[in-house]
Amino acid sequence: MRMKYVLSEVLVGLWRNVTMTIAMIITMAVSLFMLGGSGLLYQKVGDMKDLYYENVEVSIFLKTDVNDQQRTDLQTKLEADPLIKEVTYVDKTEAYKRFQQMYADAPDLVNAVKPDQLPESFRLTLNNPEQYKNIYDEYKASEGIDTIVDQSKLLDKVFGVLTGFQNGALAIAIVMAIAALLLVANTIQVAAYSKRREVAVMKLVGASNWFIQAPFVLEAVVAGLIGSILGLIALITLKTVAAGSSMAALEGLITPISWSEIFLTFPLMAAVGGLVSAVTAWVTLRFYLRV
Amino acid sequence: MTKTYPKASRPSLDNVSVSIEKGEFVFFIGPSGSGKSTIIKMLLHEVTPNKGRVIVNGKDVTSMRSWKRPHFRRSIGCVFQDFRLLPNRTAYENVAFALEVIGKTKAVARRVVPEVLELVGLGGKEHRYPHELSGGEQQRVAVARAFVNRPLILLADEPTGNLDPDTSIEIMRLLDRINRTGTTVVMVTHDSNIVNQMRRRVIEIESGRIVRDQARGVYG
Numbered sequence: 001m002r003m004k005y006v007l008s009e010v011l012v013g014l015w016r017n018v019t020m021t022i023a024m025i026i027t028m029a030v031s032l033f034m035l036g037g038s039g040l041l042y043q044k045v046g047d048m049k050d051l052y053y054e055n056v057e058v059s060i061f062l063k064t065d066v067n068d069q070q071r072t073d074l075q076t077k078l079e080a081d082p083l084i085k086e087v088t089y090v091d092k093t094e095a096y097k098r099f100q101q102m103y104a105d106a107p108d109l110v111n112a113v114k115p116d117q118l119p120e121s122f123r124l125t126l127n128n129p130e131q132y133k134n135i136y137d138e139y140k141a142s143e144g145i146d147t148i149v150d151q152s153k154l155l156d157k158v159f160g161v162l163t164g165f166q167n168g169a170l171a172i173a174i175v176m177a178i179a180a181l182l183l184v185a186n187t188i189q190v191a192a193y194s195k196r197r198e199v200a201v202m203k204l205v206g207a208s209n210w211f212i213q214a215p216f217v218l219e220a221v222v223a224g225l226i227g228s229i230l231g232l233i234a235l236i237t238l239k240t241v242a243a244g245s246s247m248a249a250l251e252g253l254i255t256p257i258s259w260s261e262i263f264l265t266f267p268l269m270a271a272v273g274g275l276v277s278a279v280t281a282w283v284t285l286r287f288y289l290r291v
Numbered sequence: 292m293t294k295t296y297p298k299a300s301r302p303s304l305d306n307v308s309v310s311i312e313k314g315e316f317v318f319f320i321g322p323s324g325s326g327k328s329t330i331i332k333m334l335l336h337e338v339t340p341n342k343g344r345v346i347v348n349g350k351d352v353t354s355m356r357s358w359k360r361p362h363f364r365r366s367i368g369c370v371f372q373d374f375r376l377l378p379n380r381t382a383y384e385n386v387a388f389a390l391e392v393i394g395k396t397k398a399v400a401r402r403v404v405p406e407v408l409e410l411v412g413l414g415g416k417e418h419r420y421p422h423e424l425s426g427g428e429q430q431r432v433a434v435a436r437a438f439v440n441r442p443l444i445l446l447a448d449e450p451t452g453n454l455d456p457d458t459s460i461e462i463m464r465l466l467d468r469i470n471r472t473g474t475t476v477v478m479v480t481h482d483s484n485i486v487n488q489m490r491r492r493v494i495e496i497e498s499g500r501i502v503r504d505q506a507r508g509v510y511g
Contacts, residue, residue, distance in 0.1 A: 206360075
């Protein structure tokens with residue numbers, strides 16, 4: 001009976017103040033969507049770092065007028081270097097093949113470039129990608145070297161951007177969470193005011209505090225949970241839309257976010273949504289009803 | 292006991308000491324602001340004295356933790372001048388509400404509520420809303436709500452303040468009947484007629500002090 005009473009009070013409460021309830025749910029949903037998104041990005045950035053830094057290469061491009069002696073010396077030195085795991089030599093023909101592959105979409109460009117114009121290079125895989133600096137200092141003065149390019153430099157930029165996105169999403173999540181919090185507090189105050197007669201009678205006849213508070217707290221929790229479900233739907237929509245659009249081109253670059261990962265963020269979103277609402281409602285009632 | 296409200300220049304109750312026995316019927320009288328309502332609030336554990344102790348049903352209310360207050364309140368029934376009924380509920384529902392929010396089942400309510408409504412003389416009017424009842428009838432609903440849980444004490448804060456003399460006397464007959472079941476009745480009033488007719492214990496308060504405590508007293 002009491003459970004039935006509490007639940008019907010929750011539904012009545014949500015419906016009585018329906019515009020405020022909707023505002024509360026929307027802010028909650030946006031906040032939790034951003035929170036879930038930033039959580040996913042955080043995971044992804046971790047995964048991608050592992051994947052990319054593993055395969056990262058340092059390329060040493062040789063001058064066009066390099067002679068055989070310089071090349072052989074360099075190769076011997078590189079192969080003996082303890083920091084380097086693997087050395088691959090890419091000659092002009094090989095470089096041209098790679099170039100053709102890379103620019104297969106632009107035949108004009110491919111036709112305009114002759115194999116002779118492309119530099120030979122050594123591609124190095126390091127034991128520890130972070131030791132790039134040592135490699136650079138060691139070889140920059142060697143004869144016949146044009147430039148040394150470190151792919152991890154580029155990756156750092158990419159990850160910098162991704163981390164920026166993640167922090168931005170987190171910041172929006174926090175700002176929206178504050179807005180949601182204030183809306184919950186306000187909704188609970190309005191609800192408590194509209195039920196002030198009932199509350200006064202309940203206090204008078206000795207209804208227990210939890211029984212007086214439960215409908216209000218649950219009202220906020222239900223709104224929080226609906227918000228987290230909407231946040232989840234937003235994440236699903238984002239994935240579906242992204243998969244079918246220009247974002248699909250990035251698929252090779254960014255490791256795809258799987259469905260299971262999206263669904264696994266839901267418990268986090270629901271817990272945060274429900275808990276924040278419950279605590280806010282409870283604290284509001286402490287001040288407003290003094291129960 | 293003594294109670295001084297914050298920002299008040301003089302204590303609302305100044306060294307007041309009263310003992311009320313089980314089953315007594317007591318009137319508190321005195322001008323507005325004399326401290327009568329403070330006594331009711333202390334009995335309900337709404338305010339605590341600055342000095343002294345309040346003991347209700349053998350329990351020291353002064354040191355009672357606030358989370359124990361709800362359970363304590365179940366042994367005290369309350370009636371007010373403004374009835375305090377829920378306007379969107381019928382007489383039956385108003386009384387049943389008081390039972391249900393303290394955890395009694397609907398089945399208990401179905402058994403007990405008609406009984407108590409009959410006792411207060413509202414048999415046949417269970418399904419009327421407060422606005423369909425007269426002032427006296429509304430106060431009867433309030434008395435039924437206060438009494439349905441069979442409290443040890445019934446506190447009445449000017450229960451006849453909004454009622455005409457005839458209706459007031461009917462309400463007093465009702466309180467008297469409740470008193471005869473063994474319930475202690477503590478009533479705050481300004482109504483000299485009633486006090487003079489009932490001839491019960493009268494405690495007069497003035498400026499926070501007891502100036503008279505008389506068995507079978509009159510308004511004075």
